[in-house]
Amino acid sequence: MKKLASTLPNMILSLGIITIASGALLGWVYSITKEPIALQAAAQQQAAIAEVAPAFDNNPEADKWETEINGVPFTVYPAYDDGKLVGAAVKGSSMNGFAGEITVMCGFEADGTVKDYRVLQQAETPGLGTKMEPWFRDPAGARSVIGKNPASTSFFVTKDSGGEIDGITAATISSRAFLETMRNAYEAYRNYEKNKSN
Template sequence: MLNIIRKNGVILAIFAAITTGLTAIIHEVTKPAIQDQRSLTRQNLLDQVLPSKLYNNNLQSSCYIIRNPELGDNIEHRLYIAKKDEKPVAVALETTASNGYSGNIKIIVGANFNGLIYGARVLEHHETPGLGDKIELRLSNWINSFHDKIVDKHHIANFAVKKDGGDFDQFTGATITPRAVVNAVKNNTLFIKTLPETIPHLKKCNKNTEE
């Protein structure tokens, strides 16, 4: 009986070792492809908020980490600096709208240091399907309404939903979500305008953060 138990134990141990080994091999073989796909996905997103003609550096290699309550929370956010001949000209910066109808809405905004917005995209949200989820590009073009808008302190009241006296449409039956996004994009762009003096002190993304 003991011999049978030992035999089965050895078989299970060998099977576990083989399975673990195969899993490790598969992980190492597929890791480059997964990383390449992540890089392509990230670049596609960055291209949507920062036109490639603006810069001639490797945008993904110019990734930094920033933490500031003005970005909607106190967690680390990624920031990508677009440079033209080594001179910073624009930024793609993640931010959080913490007052969405169903919680936090994660956003990325591309803008220059004069307050001109090149684009904005929603990265993650939990808004109501059929109502608040129209902030997604796949469901509505609403998010494109930020394109080429300027955040100017002299006309700051215009950067709001129409229900609040601003220029941006709200959704039928859902004002809280677009209001949260508009305010987050506005605050993020104002924050980007303050970045030139901060850039030399920013922390670079590490490999794990970039992934």
């Protein structure tokens, strides 16, 4: 017992030194990786905007407009060509995925028709919910949202009353979250148009 009592302070000291050293090392790694990670994320976002929005000659990032739809933040990156609004990329998310948050960059033509989209973040079930990136542009059945307009097509899964989009097989929750994000992104885009016309 005396031996344990005499070694206890040394053990506490050793653990304290290890904890401090580990914390310092983690802080150092974070400081050197923070900027490259932020630059990579910014580059990926700019690429996603360019991929999903109609051709533009402005800087959508500089012209971005933020709003909230049902308490969730959405960012509209308007696309202008020769001073005329030709559409937008809209970044938004849903917390209602099977594994939590999904984030999508949604691209719209001037009239609100879906031009394209990119899934930026998701943690859905591999082989099921993760299929959302290719699934909703697949022309088979009523899967694709490309070329459809939420004003005239019901962006709900066909399993739900009135839904007109085929959900991912065995991944209905993921499908609902994706389509919720698309609907809300469309609403954010329309809100941007109304705000700009006032």
